[in-house]
Amino acid sequence: MKSNVTTIDAKSAGTVDLAESVFGLEPRVDILHRMVRYQLAKRRGGNHATKDRSQISGTSAKMYRQKGTGRARHGNAKAPQLRGGGKAFGPKPRSHAIGMPKKVRTMALRHALSAKAKAQELVVLDKAEAKDAKTAAMAKKLDKLGLHSALIVGGSEIDKNFGLAVRNLPNIDVLPVQGVNVYDILRRDKLVLTKDALESLEARLK
Amino acid sequence: MRLNELRDNPGATKARKRVGRGPGSGKGKTAGRGHKGQKSRSGVAIKGFEGGQMPIHRRLAKRGFTNIFKKDLNEVNLGRIQSAVDKKTLDPKKTVTVEALLAAGIIRRAREGVRVLGQGEIKTKLSFEVTGVSTGAQKAIEKAGGSVTLVPMPKRAPKEKAAPVKAKTAPKSEAPAKAEEAKAPAKKSAKTPAKKPAATKKAAPAKKPAPKTKK
Numbered sequence: 001m002k003s004n005v006t007t008i009d010a011k012s013a014g015t016v017d018l019a020e021s022v023f024g025l026e027p028r029v030d031i032l033h034r035m036v037r038y039q040l041a042k043r044r045g046g047n048h049a050t051k052d053r054s055q056i057s058g059t060s061a062k063m064y065r066q067k068g069t070g071r072a073r074h075g076n077a078k079a080p081q082l083r084g085g086g087k088a089f090g091p092k093p094r095s096h097a098i099g100m101p102k103k104v105r106t107m108a109l110r111h112a113l114s115a116k117a118k119a120q121e122l123v124v125l126d127k128a129e130a131k132d133a134k135t136a137a138m139a140k141k142l143d144k145l146g147l148h149s150a151l152i153v154g155g156s157e158i159d160k161n162f163g164l165a166v167r168n169l170p171n172i173d174v175l176p177v178q179g180v181n182v183y184d185i186l187r188r189d190k191l192v193l194t195k196d197a198l199e200s201l202e203a204r205l206k
Numbered sequence: 207m208r209l210n211e212l213r214d215n216p217g218a219t220k221a222r223k224r225v226g227r228g229p230g231s232g233k234g235k236t237a238g239r240g241h242k243g244q245k246s247r248s249g250v251a252i253k254g255f256e257g258g259q260m261p262i263h264r265r266l267a268k269r270g271f272t273n274i275f276k277k278d279l280n281e282v283n284l285g286r287i288q289s290a291v292d293k294k295t296l297d298p299k300k301t302v303t304v305e306a307l308l309a310a311g312i313i314r315r316a317r318e319g320v321r322v323l324g325q326g327e328i329k330t331k332l333s334f335e336v337t338g339v340s341t342g343a344q345k346a347i348e349k350a351g352g353s354v355t356l357v358p359m360p361k362r363a364p365k366e367k368a369a370p371v372k373a374k375t376a377p378k379s380e381a382p383a384k385a386e387e388a389k390a391p392a393k394k395s396a397k398t399p400a401k402k403p404a405a406t407k408k409a410a411p412a413k414k415p416a417p418k419t420k421k
Contacts, residue, residue: 033212115207186209 001117005124005195010144013126016198018117022205027115034100035108035182042097050090053078110205112182116191123147123192128154128174133164142172149189153180155196177201277337278317280304284343285326286312301355302334319358322347 001024005013018024056078063074080088116122123145130138142150149171154162158176166174173184177197185191193201226237239246254261287307290296296310304320307313313320319337324346331351339347339354347354 027207029207029212030215030218032207033214036209036212112207119207183209186207186212189208 003117003122003124005126006145007126008128008130008141008145010141016124016195018122018198019202019206022110022202023113023117023122025111025114027111027118031104031108031111032115032182032186035105035112036186038098038100038105039181039183044096046096047093048091049093050087052088052090053080053086056084056086058084106205108182109180112185113191113201113205116185121190123150123190124198125152125192125194127159128152128162128192128194129159130161130165133161135165135168138162138165139169142166142169147172147190147192150192151175151184151188151190152192152194153177153197153201154194156200277319279319279321279337280307280313280317281321281323282307282312283323283325284328284346287322287332288326288328288330291330291332298330298332302332302336304336322354328352 001018001020002015003018005016007013058076058078060076060078063077064071066073074082077085079085113122142148151173152166153175154177156176156178158174163174166172171188173188175181175184177200180197180201223233224231225233226235228234236246244250245252254263256262287296287302290310290312291298296302296306296312300306304313304316307320308316321338321340322334322336322343323340324342328346328350332347333352334347334354335357336354337356337358339356344354
């Protein structure tokens with residue numbers, strides 16, 4: 001599979017070969033769905049907490065005697081049915097992560113890349129660099145390329161000026177190649193890979 | 207493809223059964239537990255009960271035992287060691303000890319000792335200092351020009367036991383161990399006479415040493 005390469009100034013810079021085993025798969029929606037669910041579940045903090053009856057401060061003494069008051073029977077005032085009492089079965093800090101085999105996770109990344117390639121939403125850049133960190137200039141360039149909602153994946157390190165120039169643009173994300181993931185790919189309309197990123201992705205996923 | 211277009215395969219997930227949520231749910235009043243009795247209560251598990259018939263776990267004879275002398279060893283195969291040498295996490299010039307294996311990440315935590323097993327191939331000349339070795343592994347190591355010295359694990363092993371174990375394992379090992387072997391009996395002979403009378407004096411009443419001296 002071939003793909004055109006453009007420069008950041010929207011000029012043509014030849015073509016590259018995309019590996020069929022990474023970019024040419026028939027995308028599996030179910031795997032992508034599971035992967036996104038996995039990512040969103042895993043990122044949850046899970047630090048929600050309530051106090052159960054043993055954690056509420058207060059006396060454990062019986063409120064009043066068992067018989068003869070004309071009132072309902074009660075033990076101590078921290079019981080969950082009482083106002084100010086502990087919560088029964090309340091949330092406790094825990095991990096919300098769900099399991100997913102590593103091989104399936106890498107497969108999901110392949111399918112995400114393939115989905116973008118199949119929908120003609122994959123752009124290959126020769127380099128993601130900027131001379132100086134000016135957002136307005138960068139916004140024009142990206143506009144020319146037709147990138148309004150995109151994830152830009154650079155090499156193992158993002159060019160500093162480029163990163164700064166793009167940082168404040170809405171709906172434009174930048175990630176180094178080791179940070180590329182299914183959720184961020186699917187979140188934006190287009191996926192932009194630099195040549196460096198393409199190379200290391202193919203080396204990793206082939 | 208966008209996030210809003212994602213879906214799992216139909217039938218991939220099953221709806222959770224919500225029990226005790228009213229008559230309309232079909233699992234309302236008794237929540238699928240029938241009426242009354244032990245099995246309708248919480249916390250009950252009548253496992254292996256076969257209605258009074260002698261249950262299978264009592265019908266069959268008891269079998270086996272737990273070996274209390276069993277040693278909890280780390281098993282390390284030769285192939286794993288070779289790959290560590292190839293990756294340069296293990297220095298082939300130094301002797302391979304528990305510490306070296308730990309540092310190389312071949313074993314995660316040290317147990318009572320390390321036993322080298324013969325699966326995989328070894329090409330590098332290595333000298334080992336481990337608790338045990340299989341015959342196949344020893345042959346393979348020596349074929350590659352290496353050597354094996356057997357050492358008891360210092361952890362947990364009582365002092366008195368350590369000496370005889372050394373003597374036993376010495377024939378298998380090579381030159382450095384033989385030197386140790388020569389030393390070990392010498393030490394024994396020097397130490398044991400000194401210790402034993404002391405021990406007997408403590409244990410036995412004053413009468414016993416006297417007959418000994420007469421003899």
